[in-house]
Amino acid sequence: MQVPFISKPRPPETLRVGDREIPLLLVRNPRARRYFLRLSPDGTARVTIPRGGTVGFGKEFAKANQGWLEKQLAKPPPACRQWKLGDTLLFRGESVQIRLEETENTKPRLLVGPEKILINDSSADLRPAIQRHFWKLAARELEPRVWELAALHELTVRRVTVRNQKSRWGSCSRRGTVSLNWRLIQTPPSVSDYIILHELMHLRQMNHSARFWMEVSRVCPNYEAAEAWVKRNGSLLR
Numbered sequence: 001m002q003v004p005f006i007s008k009p010r011p012p013e014t015l016r017v018g019d020r021e022i023p024l025l026l027v028r029n030p031r032a033r034r035y036f037l038r039l040s041p042d043g044t045a046r047v048t049i050p051r052g053g054t055v056g057f058g059k060e061f062a063k064a065n066q067g068w069l070e071k072q073l074a075k076p077p078p079a080c081r082q083w084k085l086g087d088t089l090l091f092r093g094e095s096v097q098i099r100l101e102e103t104e105n106t107k108p109r110l111l112v113g114p115e116k117i118l119i120n121d122s123s124a125d126l127r128p129a130i131q132r133h134f135w136k137l138a139a140r141e142l143e144p145r146v147w148e149l150a151a152l153h154e155l156t157v158r159r160v161t162v163r164n165q166k167s168r169w170g171s172c173s174r175r176g177t178v179s180l181n182w183r184l185i186q187t188p189p190s191v192s193d194y195i196i197l198h199e200l201m202h203l204r205q206m207n208h209s210a211r212f213w214m215e216v217s218r219v220c221p222n223y224e225a226a227e228a229w230v231k232r233n234g235s236l237l238r
């Protein structure tokens with residue numbers, strides 16, 4: 001396989017994007033069919049010059065795409081999805097730190113608030129192990145809570161599931177299936193109760209009408225505080 005020819009280093013070029021000046025790198029690639037622009041993670045605009053192309057046109061090409069670069073630069077960095085030792089998580093509404101238990105045991109254990117979680121490798125991403133543990137707790141505690149609150153308010157629920165929903169805390173089907181997000185184990189109990197009651201009230205009103213909110217406020221008088229908490233902590237749903 002032929003290694004693409006890369007142009008010799010030249011004095012650093014820059015490009016004006018919005019109100020800032022970013023490094024511009026022009027790289028020849030004889031195998032490229034056309035000019036190409038991308039933004040490297042370090043914030044350098046990188047233009048690929050195809051066979052027969054020119055540096056001058058490469059610069060023009062970058063300038064012509066300033067708007068695209070500006071949009072890319074404005075994007076927030078991707079959310080940190082990995083959990084590591086020392087990171088802080090929410091558990092039952094409290095901030096807890098992920099720590100490693102001091103022990104002689106062969107298998108390490110994580111301490112997450114009062115929870116102890118066996119793991120294989122403390123240097124790997126800890127999220128899968130902690131998520132599995134949280135999910136199990138959520139199923140064990142939230143499912144009975146749904147049955148309890150449904151009985152209290154004389155509603156018929158057919159099935160309760162705890163799932164890994166990406167964009168919502170819970171849902172309720174017309175047929176009486178209540179689905180809850182395992183992340184509710186991370187919220188204060190008043191918030192998980194509110195979400196359960198919210199979903200249950202959909203068995204009375206399958207919409208978000210004024211009548212629906214009246215039902216919610218009757219069974220959960222401080223629902224507005226819970227709604228505010230959910231809005232403030234929307235980033236948990238990632």
Ligand SMILES: [Zn+2]
Binds near residue numbers: 198202208
């Ligand atoms: Zn709803």
